[in-house]
Amino acid sequence: MFLYWEHIWIVGLALLIASVIGVPLGIYITGHDQVATRVLNSATVLMTIPSIALFGLMLPILALFNMGLGKVPAVIALVLYSQLPIIRNTYTAIKNVPPELVDAAKGMGMDRWKLLREVEIPLAIPVIIAGLRTAAVMNIGIAAIAVYIGSGGLGVYIEQGIARVYPEMILSGAILVSLLAIIVDGLMALLERMATPAGIKLQRTLAR
Amino acid sequence: MITYDAVTKIFGTGREAVTALDNVSFNIPDGEIVVFLGPSGCGKTTMLRLTNRLETITRGNILIGDLNIRDTDPVELRQRLGYVIQAIGLFPNKTIAENIATVPKLLGWDKQRISERIDELLEMTNLEPEMYRDRYPAELSGGQQQRVGVARGLAADPEILLMDEPFGAIDPINREQIQNEFLRLQAKLKKTIAFVSHDIHEAIKMGDRIALFYKGRLVQYDVPEVILTQPKNKFVADFVGADRALKVLGIMQVKDTINRKPKNIINGSDRTQDALKFLDEKGFRYGIVVERGKPIGSVTQKILKYEECLVRDVVEPYPLLLKERTSLRDVLSFMLMYDAVTFCVVDENGSFAGTVSYNDIQRVVRESYADEAESNGDEET
Numbered sequence: 001m002f003l004y005w006e007h008i009w010i011v012g013l014a015l016l017i018a019s020v021i022g023v024p025l026g027i028y029i030t031g032h033d034q035v036a037t038r039v040l041n042s043a044t045v046l047m048t049i050p051s052i053a054l055f056g057l058m059l060p061i062l063a064l065f066n067m068g069l070g071k072v073p074a075v076i077a078l079v080l081y082s083q084l085p086i087i088r089n090t091y092t093a094i095k096n097v098p099p100e101l102v103d104a105a106k107g108m109g110m111d112r113w114k115l116l117r118e119v120e121i122p123l124a125i126p127v128i129i130a131g132l133r134t135a136a137v138m139n140i141g142i143a144a145i146a147v148y149i150g151s152g153g154l155g156v157y158i159e160q161g162i163a164r165v166y167p168e169m170i171l172s173g174a175i176l177v178s179l180l181a182i183i184v185d186g187l188m189a190l191l192e193r194m195a196t197p198a199g200i201k202l203q204r205t206l207a208r
Numbered sequence: 209m210i211t212y213d214a215v216t217k218i219f220g221t222g223r224e225a226v227t228a229l230d231n232v233s234f235n236i237p238d239g240e241i242v243v244f245l246g247p248s249g250c251g252k253t254t255m256l257r258l259t260n261r262l263e264t265i266t267r268g269n270i271l272i273g274d275l276n277i278r279d280t281d282p283v284e285l286r287q288r289l290g291y292v293i294q295a296i297g298l299f300p301n302k303t304i305a306e307n308i309a310t311v312p313k314l315l316g317w318d319k320q321r322i323s324e325r326i327d328e329l330l331e332m333t334n335l336e337p338e339m340y341r342d343r344y345p346a347e348l349s350g351g352q353q354q355r356v357g358v359a360r361g362l363a364a365d366p367e368i369l370l371m372d373e374p375f376g377a378i379d380p381i382n383r384e385q386i387q388n389e390f391l392r393l394q395a396k397l398k399k400t401i402a403f404v405s406h407d408i409h410e411a412i413k414m415g416d417r418i419a420l421f422y423k424g425r426l427v428q429y430d431v432p433e434v435i436l437t438q439p440k441n442k443f444v445a446d447f448v449g450a451d452r453a454l455k456v457l458g459i460m461q462v463k464d465t466i467n468r469k470p471k472n473i474i475n476g477s478d479r480t481q482d483a484l485k486f487l488d489e490k491g492f493r494y495g496i497v498v499e500r501g502k503p504i505g506s507v508t509q510k511i512l513k514y515e516e517c518l519v520r521d522v523v524e525p526y527p528l529l530l531k532e533r534t535s536l537r538d539v540l541s542f543m544l545m546y547d548a549v550t551f552c553v554v555d556e557n558g559s560f561a562g563t564v565s566y567n568d569i570q571r572v573v574r575e576s577y578a579d580e581a582e583s584n585g586d587e588e589t
Contacts, residue, residue, distance in 0.1 A: 104297030107262055107370075108311050108360075109287030118310075122301040197301035199344035206346050 007153035007180065010071060010146070011139045014078030019132055022083050026090025026128075027116065036091060043084040051077065051142050055149045074143065074151035081142055082135035089131025093124030126196045133188035140181045144173070154180065210236040210259065210368065210400065214268035217254055228254045230424040231268070236417075239398040243405050243415035247447070250421040252404050256370050259402060260286045272368065287314055290361035290399070294373035296353050298345040304330075304356050305341040311364040329359040334389060351382035358390065362397070369401045375410070387413060408448055412436070412459055420444055432459055453573055457537040462530050462553055465572045468562040473498055474507065476520035483519050484512040496552060497523045501559045503552040529554045532561065536569055 029036035049057070058073045067073065097120050105115045121128075147155025157173025160166075217229040229251045236242040244252035257263040259270055261282040270277045277285055290311075298307050305326045312322045327337040333355040345353055354375060361369055375383045375390075391414065394401070405411050411418050412432045420428045420435065428440040436452045436459070439445040448455065472492040474483045476499030487495050487509055494508040497519055505523035515522050527546045530539060530553045543549060543566055550565040 098295075098297075100293060100295035100297045101299060103262070104291065104293055104295075105299070105310075107260055107286055107291035107293065109283050109285075109314055110310075111283050114314070119299055119301070199299075199301045199303070199346060202344050203300050203346035 003152065003154050003156055004176065004180070007140070007143055007155075007177075010074055010143050010151060010153055011078065011136065011184075014075045014139055014143075015082060015132065015136050017075070018079045018082035018086055018135060021079070022086030022131075023090050023128060025083075026087040027094055027120075029087070029091055030094045040084075040088060040091065043087050046080050047084045051081070051145050052148070054080070055146065059149070069150040071151050073149055074146035077146065078139045078142060082139060085131045085134040085138070086128075087131075089134075090124065090128050093127035093131075094120050096127075097123050122197050123200065126192055126200070129188065129192040129195055133185060133192065136188055137181050137185050140177060140184060144177050209238050209271075209273060210402065211271040212255070212268070213271065215255070215258065215265060215270060216267040217251070217258060217263065218266045227424050229258075232421075232424075232426045233268075234419055234426060234429045236400055236402055238400050240416040241394065241401040241403050241414055242417045242419055243403045243411040244419050244421060245405055245408065245411040245415075245447075246421035246427075248406060249423075251424040252406075252419075252421045253372055255421070256372055256402055256404050260289045260291060260370055262286075287311055287364070288366055288368070290364070290366040290369040292357050292361035292369065292371045292374040294376040296345075296350075296357040296377060298353055298356055298360070300345050303342050303344055304335075304348070307345065307356060308360045308363050310360060315364055317364075325363060329362060332362075332393060333359045335359075349382075350378045351386060354378055354382075354386055355389075358386075358393075362399075367400060369399045371401060371403045373404050373406070376405075376407075383410075390414075408455070412455055420447065422447075454537060456573060457540060457569070458535055460536045460572060461532065462534045462536065462539060462564055463532040465536065465568040466532065466553055466562040466564055467568060470496060470563045472496055474519055475499065476504055476518070476523065478519050480507075480512045480515040480517055480519055480522060483507065484509060487512070496560075496563065498560050503529065503554065503560045506550075526552055529558075530564060531555075536564075536572070539564055540566075540569060 025039065029039050054077050055073060058076060059069070062073050062076075101119055101123070102115065105119045110118060143151065143153055144155035144158060147153060147159045154173055154176050157176065158170050161169030161171075161173060212232055212234055215229055215232045216227070219226045219228055232251075232255065244255055246252045254263060258265050259272075259277070261277060261280075265278070272289075298304075299310075302310075305323075308326050308329055309322045312325060317325075326341065330337040330340055335352060335355055340348070340352070340356075345356070348356065354377065358374065361371070361374075375386055378386065387410065403414055405414070415432055417429065417431055418435050419426055422443055428435055428444050430438075433456065435444065436448055436456045439448060439452075445452075471490060472487065472495045474486065474495035474497050476497050478486075483495060487493070492509075494506050496506055497504050499520060503526065504520065505525040507519060507523055511522055511524070512519070527548070528542065528551070530542075530551050532553060532555070534553075539551060542551065549567075550563055552563055553561045555561045
């Protein structure tokens with residue numbers, strides 16, 4: 001049970017930090033096309049690095065601060081991996097707000113901040129949360145691998161199962177990880193629905 | 209008053225520079241609707257967007273009253289100018305009431321005042337407040353959404369309204385109705401309105417004046433009658449269309465050509481033979497029969513000749529009576545429908561006000577074209 005909470009804790013913390021960085025960054029780059037391409041490309045490159053390799057790469061760097069192993073590098077890696085779905089979804093969602101709405105809002109005298117708060121974010125929020133959802137599910141899987149740098153969590157079962165050549169243990173670890181992923185996915189879907197403004201939901205139902 | 213003074217707008221720089229507006233000057237008088245008309249890409253929408261600084265002017269000045277808009281804060285300027293756009297642009301995440309409240313809220317009105325204003329505007333635009341306040345835009349028809357769009361533009365009671373093809377997104381029947389409602393509203397509100405349109409019919413109907421744009425230049429700026437009857441060059445003539453004589457009739461009304469003192473009036477209580485003598489002496493083929501100030505019909509010499517009674521007993525009633533505000537286009541259509549060449553006009557009380565004949569209509573059309581014939585030679589290019 002402790003390992004379960006430890007796993008949730010690592011993923012949760014990483015997601016929190018990732019969204020604090022990723023969402024504002026995603027919003028910022030909607031106004032700066034050149035920066036946007038660079039940021040999105042970098043996030044894509046980050047995503048392609050295999051997780052084991054990333055842990056290995058971070059080890060010597062973080063070792064300088066005496067944090068080469070344990071939860072800190074695990075959380076950092078998860079934050080990095082989360083950037084692509086979070087930034088990309090935020091960016092796309094804001095960009096997809098119909099231009100006539102932006103035009104109307106500006107034309108009536110909303111400043112950049114009001115436009116964002118009153119129009120763009122309410123319309124983009126479902127897609128932004130969908131990005132968080134992808135990141136969360138993905139991170140639950142990756143966090144299991146982080147056990148090799150001593151992060152703890154449900155990966156411990158898998159690691160030890162492999163070490164002891166004990167398939168039942170590996171399987172139970174894998175099942176627990178999957179179960180957690182499924183539960184979190186469901187909860188995030190619920191959040192996504194709750195965050196969708198009533199008017200948008202109506203629009204969707206009536207459009208069918 | 210909005211004054212456009214040598215307004216030039218260039219998009220892009222260097223080789224890719226496109227001149228959207230080239231040295232355009234005119235002004236919009238207080239309380240009038242000026243339609244910015246022209247084909248797409250002519251600069252009419254750019255002109256509107258320069259006015260509330262959604263685009264930045266390259267050269268020249270735009271003044272609102274005495275205020276040069278260059279000296280204003282764009283956000284404050286836009287809050288002062290009502291804005292209605294073609295795609296309506298209602299925020300789908302907000303209720304109708306919240307949508308209308310947008311500008312008042314930006315201006316920091318208190319809740320009570322906003323709420324009262326919302327009800328007032330909904331009633332003004334023919335939407336039941338109780339029914340629509342808390343609905344979302346998705347639940348409304350296109351026409352209703354457009355009404356809300358207008359209400360939202362009027363919310364903070366701006367002196368000036370900028371409208372970018374505001375009725376473009378709705379079907380013709382609804383559009384006609386909303387245009388009429390809007391004109392009635394404008395008669396009361398007397399806003400100063402810049403109204404972008406690509407539709408000549410709409411421009412004639414809505415505009416006190418029309419500013420006709422072509423390729424970034426202001427080709428002609430005048431009242432609709434003059435644009436129709438004295439197009440400045442071939443482009444204008446083509447744009448207003450070959451049927452512009454009919455369009456002129458569409459804006460002219462009975463009162464522009466009414467004959468208030470016809471001489472062939474007969475009293476209903478006269479005897480037929482007296483009436484016949486009267487018509488014969490004056491040389492009229494028929495007479496208009498009026499009784500107690502109201503027209504009851506017409507009689508011809510032919511009918512009178514064989515009757516020996518009172519005129520009112522042989523009168524042929526008119527199929528319909530015209531009002532002074534009836535458009536000449538409608539009158540012409542009635543003439544064709546009823547195979548008649550003259551109609552009587554009555555005032556609000558139904559009293560006789562005069563007559564309109566086919567010849568009268570022909571004469572006004574001819575007169576309004578008289579100037580064009582002279583200027584045709586040198587202006588056509």
